[in-house]
Every structure is written in structure tokens, then in C-alpha cells.
Amino acid sequence: MKKTKSIIILISVFFAFISTVNAKEYKSIEELMKDIPSSLTLDIKDIDLLTTSKEDTYNYFESISNSIEEKVTKKLSSILGINLEDLTINGKKYYFYEFTEYDENDLNPYNLRKRTFRISDHEDLDLEKNITIHYTNDNKYNETDKKYVENATKNIYTAMYLTSDKYSIFGSDLTDEFSEYTEFVEYSINNKNVKLSPIYSIGMGGSYLSSGMSVLFYVIYKDVVYSSYVGNISIYTNFDIPSNIADTEKAYIDYVKPILKSKYNINVKSYKPVSNNLYDITFDECEDTNECWEMEERIVIGKPGIKRIMDNVTIDTGRLFPSGTILPENNSIYKELKTKVDAKNYNVLAAYDLKTTSGALYDDATLTFTIGNQYNGKKILLVSKNGNNIQEVSTIAKNGQVSIKVRALYPFMLGVEKFTDIIYNNSTKEWEYYKDGIFTPSYSGVAANKNGTYYVDKGVITFNHNELINYNKNWVAVINSKLNPTYTGISTNKNGSYYL
Numbered sequence: 001m002k003k004t005k006s007i008i009i010l011i012s013v014f015f016a017f018i019s020t021v022n023a024k025e026y027k028s029i030e031e032l033m034k035d036i037p038s039s040l041t042l043d044i045k046d047i048d049l050l051t052t053s054k055e056d057t058y059n060y061f062e063s064i065s066n067s068i069e070e071k072v073t074k075k076l077s078s079i080l081g082i083n084l085e086d087l088t089i090n091g092k093k094y095y096f097y098e099f100t101e102y103d104e105n106d107l108n109p110y111n112l113r114k115r116t117f118r119i120s121d122h123e124d125l126d127l128e129k130n131i132t133i134h135y136t137n138d139n140k141y142n143e144t145d146k147k148y149v150e151n152a153t154k155n156i157y158t159a160m161y162l163t164s165d166k167y168s169i170f171g172s173d174l175t176d177e178f179s180e181y182t183e184f185v186e187y188s189i190n191n192k193n194v195k196l197s198p199i200y201s202i203g204m205g206g207s208y209l210s211s212g213m214s215v216l217f218y219v220i221y222k223d224v225v226y227s228s229y230v231g232n233i234s235i236y237t238n239f240d241i242p243s244n245i246a247d248t249e250k251a252y253i254d255y256v257k258p259i260l261k262s263k264y265n266i267n268v269k270s271y272k273p274v275s276n277n278l279y280d281i282t283f284d285e286c287e288d289t290n291e292c293w294e295m296e297e298r299i300v301i302g303k304p305g306i307k308r309i310m311d312n313v314t315i316d317t318g319r320l321f322p323s324g325t326i327l328p329e330n331n332s333i334y335k336e337l338k339t340k341v342d343a344k345n346y347n348v349l350a351a352y353d354l355k356t357t358s359g360a361l362y363d364d365a366t367l368t369f370t371i372g373n374q375y376n377g378k379k380i381l382l383v384s385k386n387g388n389n390i391q392e393v394s395t396i397a398k399n400g401q402v403s404i405k406v407r408a409l410y411p412f413m414l415g416v417e418k419f420t421d422i423i424y425n426n427s428t429k430e431w432e433y434y435k436d437g438i439f440t441p442s443y444s445g446v447a448a449n450k451n452g453t454y455y456v457d458k459g460v461i462t463f464n465h466n467e468l469i470n471y472n473k474n475w476v477a478v479i480n481s482k483l484n485p486t487y488t489g490i491s492t493n494k495n496g497s498y499y500l
Contacts (some may be wrong), residue, residue, distance in 0.1 A: 001415050013136075026082065026089050027089070027090065028089065028090070028126060029094060029119055029125065030127070030360055032080070032082070032119070033119065033127050033129060035080055036076060036080070036129050036131070037076075037079070037131070038129075038131060038132060039074070039131065039132040039133075039134060040075055040131055040132070040133055041133075041135070041136075041138075041249070042068075042071050042072070042075065042133060042134070042135055042136075043071075043136060044071065044135060044136060045135050045136050045137040045223075046112050046113075046135040046137060046224065046225040047137065047220060047223055047224065047225055049064050049067055049068065049112065049225075050064070050197045050218060050220070050225065050269075058175070059141060059200065060198070060200075061110075061199045061200045064112075064199075065098060065100055067113070068095060068098065068115060068133070069098040069117075072098070072115070072117065072131065072133070073085055073096060075181065076096075076149070081277070082097040087119070092121065093121070094119050094120065094121055094125075095119070095120050095121070095122060096117065096118075096119050097117070097118060097120075098115060098116065098117050098186060099116045099117060099128060100116075104316075104489070106451065106478050110200075110216060110218070110228035111200060111227075111228065112135075112218075112225050113132060113133050113134075114130065114132060114133070115130070115131050115133055116128055116129070116130050116131075116208055117129050117131060129147070137223065137224060140223065140224045141220060141224050141226075144224060145221055145226065146226050146227070147245070148221070149194065149219050149221050149226040149227060150226075150227065152191060152194060153188045153189065153219055153227070153229040163219060165192045182196050182198055182217070185217070185231055187320065193221055193222055194219065194220070194221050195220040195221075196217040196219060196220070197218040197220060197225075198215055198216070198217055199216040199217060199218055199228065200215070200216045200342060201214065201215045201216070203214055207263070207297065208264060208266075208295075208297055209236065209237040209297045209298070210234065210235060210236045210237065210297060210298050210299075211235045211298055212232060212233060212234050212235060213232070213233045213235070214227070214230055214231070214232050214233075215231045215232075215233060216228055216230055216231075217229045217230075217231060217232070234298070236278070236298050236299055236300045237300065238299075238300040238301075238302075238305055238325040239255075239256045239259060239300065239301045239302075239458070240302070240303065240304045241255055241256075241300060241301060241302055241340060242255075242303075243303060245303075246312075246370070246427065247303075247306075247308050247311065247312055247313070247314050247370050248311040248312065249273060249308075249311060250417065252279075252301045252302070252308070253268070253271055253279070255301075256268075256299070256301050260281070260283075265298075266281070266283045267283055267284070268281050268282070268283055269282045269283055269284065269294075270282045274298065275323070275357065276307045276308055276309065276321060276322065276323075277300050277301055277302030277307055277308055278296070278298065278299075278300055279299055279300075279301055280296055280297070280298050281296070281297055281298075282294055282295065282296050283295055283297075293436055296485075307322065309322045309323065309324040309354060310323075310324040310325065310352070310370060312350075312370040312371070313352060313354070313368070313369055313370075313411075314367075314368045314370075315365050315366065315367050315368070315406075316365055316368075317361065319359060320357075321354050321356070321357040322354060322355065322356055322357065322409050323354075323355050323356075323357050323408075324352050324353060324354040324355065325350055325352070325353050326350075326351065326352065326353070327351035327353045327411055327413070328342065329351075331353075333353075333385055333411045334351050334411075334413070336385065336390070336410065337351065337383045337384075337385060337390070337413035338351075338413065340381075340383045340390060340392060340413075340415075341381060341383060341397070341413060341415035344392075344415060345417075345418060346379075346381050346415035346417055346418065346437070347415060347416055347418055347436050347437045348413060348414070348415055348440050348468040349371060349375075349380070349414040349415060349416040349437070350369070350371070350413070350414045350417040351411070351412070351413040351414070352369075352411065352412050352413075353411050353468070354367075354409040354410060354411065354412060355409055355410075356408070356409050361406070361407045361408060363407070364405040364406070364407060365405070365406055365407070366403050366404075366405060366406075367403065367404050367405075367406045367409075367412075368400050368401050368402070368403045369382075369401060369403070369412075369414060370400055370401050371397060371400060371401065371402060371414065371416075371423055372400050372426065372427055373399070373400040373424075373425070373426040373427075374400075374423040374424065374425045374426075374432065374434070374439075375397040375400065375416060376397050376398060376400060377396060377397065377398075378396070378397050378416055378419065378437070379394060379395075379396060379416070379417040380394070380395055380396070380397050380402045380414060380415065380416055380417075381393070381394050381414070381415035381416075381417075382394075382395065382402065382404055382412060382413075382414055382415075383412070383413045383414075383415065384410055384411060384412045384413075385410055385411050386408060386410045387410075399488075400426065402414070415439070416437035417435050417437055418436040419434065419437050420434065420435050420436065420447070421433075421449050422434070422436050422447055422448070422449040422451075422454060422456070422461065423449070425439075428460075430460045430461070431454075431460060431461040432459055432460050432461075433447050433456045433459050433460070433461075440459050441458055441459035441460075442458070442459065443456055443458070443459055444456060444457055444459075445459055446469070446471055446483065452482055452483070453471075453482070453483040454481050454482050454483065455469065455478045455481050455482075455483065457481075461481045462481055463480050463481045464480060464481065465478055465480070465481040466478060466479060466480065466491075466492075467491070467492070467493050468491035468492060468493040468498055468500075469483075469493065471483060475498070475500070477489075477491040477500055478491075487500055488500060
């Protein structure tokens, strides 16, 4: 037992001797600074630095900096043979720490590979050293990927985030809404291998109905941290539209106007759509002196979880900004899609040119076309063209709509089975005449449905048409637009009045 203790003591003395031999006695801080290397490899992957708790973005950034400072300090202490955490030279106390401020060389605290360290006496001496940091996954870091990341992020320097006034994401909290914004930007980059890790956020002020903030991200590509990226969140007051309101621009605005008046004392003078559910409104701001000036605000109007692409066309995703226009009949794609509709003996109901302005779809999204309750139960053909591929889907209209799952946006044509009927239209509140599946406002004459036979005036039943007409080789009275073959009494037409 005594022999074992002696061996342990000898080993301890040996390592103490080695440490003493390796330790260097520095005569000045300047001498120490010369020995600090300009590059250093840490025994950690750069991406592992981002696994710190994200309860608060400021502390998250600070914890990353502290982690780098701690690892660099220990590594340099080992290399230099001096304890930088308790640095004393010639009896004077010095402090070694990371200096996290921007400088003219763009060495900023968010760059994980370019760091600035300082030795100071906290009086009149401040010496700095720029150190290039290497990580154990540097073999994956390359200029080609770096250039790709830079190009991918610079195209979306400013991203738009649509939120509700019930949310509060100012300050530095990483709330669910903040995470949703991160996800939105990732989708905007449109590459599954690109991920973002928020570092810091700061509010930028606001107005009546809108505000903003800047967010700094680390950009991760193929498990390597390449750069930092600034995104600007624009936060707008959101007005939720009930599901029973039509998906048209006018219906949305008409619903919101009285709310703006009662809640914010805003009388909307005019408006213009910006994109999808986003609108600019103008109104007069007046003081007690009756002096007024025109103001403009940006607001969000839409149904929860739904984006209106254009009138009567919506999609259930917030991960992209879509756009759409009516596909004109003289368009080559229109003609190509129409041949498919004609081949099914259907008639064209509508045609749209749908596109993605920014963002992407990695999962199925539901694209919905509102065609009206008059088509409930009718067969609808959806024909689309994605590149050179033409797809046909047949469905039944329900609740005035038809829907389809999509992973991209492209031209669509809706065809309807041919039928002749008089159908009630919930939008116009009128009974309308449909021939071959299409509303026919040019038609005036007799038509029938399950309720009876009626006289149609320019495509609709007015319920006030009274006339004596010849129908199926018999003279029949039309009373309040309905043919009444059992009527007894006087009826009139252009030729005179007759008793039936």
C-alpha cells in the first residue's frame, strides 16, 4: 500500500514538473499577444454551438459567445502555458475576453469563424487579436456552398410576416409566432437543406395598425453554419373573416370597414391589394382643429389558415405568397386545357393562371375554387398543366366549392358537366337558367325545373312576368313568371287581352 502511494506521489510531482517546464514566464502583455495564434481549432462542430437553450434570443446569442470565449480561453491557456482566466504579469492583473462589437473589417459577434479577443487592464491598455476559428466539421465547409447560401438569403433580405394583433413578439422572446416566422423564411429559401437558427431580435417601432422588428439568424446548410442573415418582420393587424363570407376582395373589405370605424375610428377612403390577404387602406386623420391629412396603413384581411390567391380561389398554407389571374381564351395553355374539357363533353366554367410569387410547398396544400352553390352535386373536371404534364381530376361540387391537393401552383381549368336547369344562386339571390352547365343571361323563354315550368327573362326568373304565350301549341297564361295551364280568367299579350 505504501508503495502504491509513493508511485502516485511521484507521478503527481512529475506532471507538476512538466507543467512548470511548459509554462512560460511572460515579461509583458505585448510579448503574450505575439504568441497568441491567428487561427485556432476547437474540438467541436460549429453547429453544436447552436444547441443552447432558446428561451430568450439575447441570452441565446450571449450564451453562444460565452461558449466560444470559454473554449478559446482554455485552448489558448493550454497552448501558451498560462492561465488566461487568472492572468497576472509583473504583478499586474489583466483580463482576457472576447470583444463582441462590429468593426470596419466586418468582424462581428455573429461570425462564428472570425472572432476578436482583447487583453485589457480596464484602465488604459486594450490590445486586440483577430483569430480565425476552425471546427471539427470544417471539412464540409466549402466556398461553393457558401456562395449558394449567400445568394439564397440575399434574395429574401426582407420577409413579410402576417400576424394578428393578439400576438406580441416584440422584445426577445422566441414565441411560437417567432418560430412560425423562421419556418416561413425557410420555405421562402425553397431548399430543405437550408435551416435557420434565430440569434437576436429587436423592435423597429410602428403605427396605428402595424409595427416591425429585425431578426438575425444563423444560416445552416448541410449541417454547417455558413453566415448570419437579417430578416425584417412586418407585423400587421389581422382581421379574421368568417367562413360564410365570400372569398372576394370586395366582400373582405366590406366586412372590415365597419370594424375599422367602430374600433379605430377609421373611415376607409380607398384601398388597394398588395398581395393575397394584405391590403393598403387610406383614410383621413384629423385633429380637434379639423385639420386633416391623408394616412395609409397596411392590414391583413383573411380567413384563419387560408390565403386568398384571387377572387374565389384560396389555398390553406401560409408558407408561400401565391398570385393568380384569369387565363384568357386566346392563351395557348387555355386552348390546350380546353381540348381536354371538350373531350369529356364538359363546358369550361373558369380558367386561372396560378403562380408562386415566393415561398414553396413541401407538403400537400388544399387549393379551393368557389364556384357557387348552384353547382352543388354537379360533376366538375379540374384540368391543370404543370410543365409538360397535364393532369385531370374529376370531383363533385359541395358547398359551392371544389378542392384539390397540390404541391405547386400552375394553370387550372374547371369544366362542368352539361346540364340544363333552373337553379337558385345564393350569391345573386336569384333563380338562374343554366344551359349545358353554364349560366345563360342571353336566354329569354320557357324553361323547367323540378318545381315547374317558368318564363325566363334574360337568364333569370323575375317572378313578376305576366303574359299569354304559346307553349307546346297551346296558349298558356304566365302568372308571376310561372306557366299555369289550369288558369281561368283574362290574360294579355301584345295582340290583346283574352279570356281563358
